[in-house]
Amino acid sequence: MGSKGREIIGMDVDELLNLLRRAFSDEWLAYYQYWLGAKVVKGPMKDAVGAELLQHATEELLHADMVAMRIIQLGGTPVTKPEEWYKLTNCGYDAPDDPNVKTILNQNIKGEQCAIGVYKRLMDITKDADPVTYNMVLQILQQEVEHEEDLQALLEDLELMIEAVRK
Ligand code: FE
Ligand code: FE
Ligand code: MG
Numbered sequence: 001m002g003s004k005g006r007e008i009i010g011m012d013v014d015e016l017l018n019l020l021r022r023a024f025s026d027e028w029l030a031y032y033q034y035w036l037g038a039k040v041v042k043g044p045m046k047d048a049v050g051a052e053l054l055q056h057a058t059e060e061l062l063h064a065d066m067v068a069m070r071i072i073q074l075g076g077t078p079v080t081k082p083e084e085w086y087k088l089t090n091c092g093y094d095a096p097d098d099p100n101v102k103t104i105l106n107q108n109i110k111g112e113q114c115a116i117g118v119y120k121r122l123m124d125i126t127k128d129a130d131p132v133t134y135n136m137v138l139q140i141l142q143q144e145v146e147h148e149e150d151l152q153a154l155l156e157d158l159e160l161m162i163e164a165v166r167k
Pocket of ligand 2: 030056060115143144147
């Protein structure tokens with residue numbers, strides 16, 4: 001990377017690269033979990049839920065893009081083998097084997113809550129050390145917070161609908 005750009009980083013760049021490679025792995029797994037979830041989801045409100053899941057998939061892929069660009073800028077290499085994603089991930093992968101809309105929503109809410117924790121920690125670590133990464137992480141965190149809220153709102157609608165039908 002540019003020498004002055006590296007000089008302003010007040011932390012160990014290799015340590016930062018390791019954290020970014022882990023976040024990068026999370027984003028690809030989140031992308032795939034959403035993308036497949038959008039295809040297989042079944043049950044009430046599946047169209048609304050599927051559309052939201054697909055939108056989130058697109059946004060997770062954009063996060064992977066942002067993190068990859070920063071890794072390269074820092075002189076690192078994004079994870080080159082998908083099998084490494086499993087070894088590096090913070091948040092794991094919840095296979096959408098059960099297509100029930102409520103199960104899928106809960107799996108992805110859990111994933112977003114994990115992502116929020118990961119990016120909050122990355123913000124704390126980079127706060128005074130690396131303003132460029134900090135700014136990127138903030139942008140991603142804002143979207144993860146939005147994702148959690150979107151899914152919890154859908155789950156709430158779904159539960160109200162089921163309750164109304166029972167009455
Ligand atoms: Fe993301
Ligand atoms: Fe997300
Ligand atoms: Mg959304």
